[in-house]
Amino acid sequence: MITKRILAAVVAAGVSSFANAEMAPYFGVQYGFLDFDRGAVDGAALDAFTVRGGLDINELIAAEARVGLGLSDDTRRGIKAEMNYHYGVYAVINLPTGSHIDPYLLGGYSYVDSTVNRNDYSDDGLAYGAGLKWSMNDQSALTLEYLKVADNDYTKQNLISLGILYHF
Numbered sequence: 001m002i003t004k005r006i007l008a009a010v011v012a013a014g015v016s017s018f019a020n021a022e023m024a025p026y027f028g029v030q031y032g033f034l035d036f037d038r039g040a041v042d043g044a045a046l047d048a049f050t051v052r053g054g055l056d057i058n059e060l061i062a063a064e065a066r067v068g069l070g071l072s073d074d075t076r077r078g079i080k081a082e083m084n085y086h087y088g089v090y091a092v093i094n095l096p097t098g099s100h101i102d103p104y105l106l107g108g109y110s111y112v113d114s115t116v117n118r119n120d121y122s123d124d125g126l127a128y129g130a131g132l133k134w135s136m137n138d139q140s141a142l143t144l145e146y147l148k149v150a151d152n153d154y155t156k157q158n159l160i161s162l163g164i165l166y167h168f
Helices: 002-016
Strands: 024-038 041-056 061-070 073-076 079-094 101-116 119-135 140-151 155-167
Touching: 024 061, 024 079, 024 101, 024 140, 041 079, 041 155, 061 101, 079 119, 101 140, 101 155, 119 155
Parallel strands: none
Antiparallel strands: 024 041, 024 155, 041 061, 041 073, 061 079, 073 079, 079 101, 101 119, 119 140, 140 155
């Protein structure tokens, strides 16, 4: 399965680089807007809070884990929708520009648990996105990000978020 291969590659990159002196852990939080589509629910607007932690393996590559909670629900066509929680592991490719604003790409595996009219649904699979990181100083940065959390035959969930990162 492709998601297992991606996860194995992320873990292998992290494990094989433990001796690297450039490695630096980081922690962050994000507040996001989730565009939620599932079945008859189209375009539900939900809020989410995400905690993220990772390890910069070098200037270009990082490995990251995230866990988040849905903060709101929305009703479309009389159908109530909410995202209960999500989590995932990702490889992050940083694209340094030499300025304070750097773009990045991320891809990996995500799992999303949601409820539509009191029925629970879970979706997992490939997740991918892109973002911008604005370094305020050597340790902290603001982020703006788009992440396709779930995309399959049953659901499409896109998360746009603002966040802050702290490098240790």
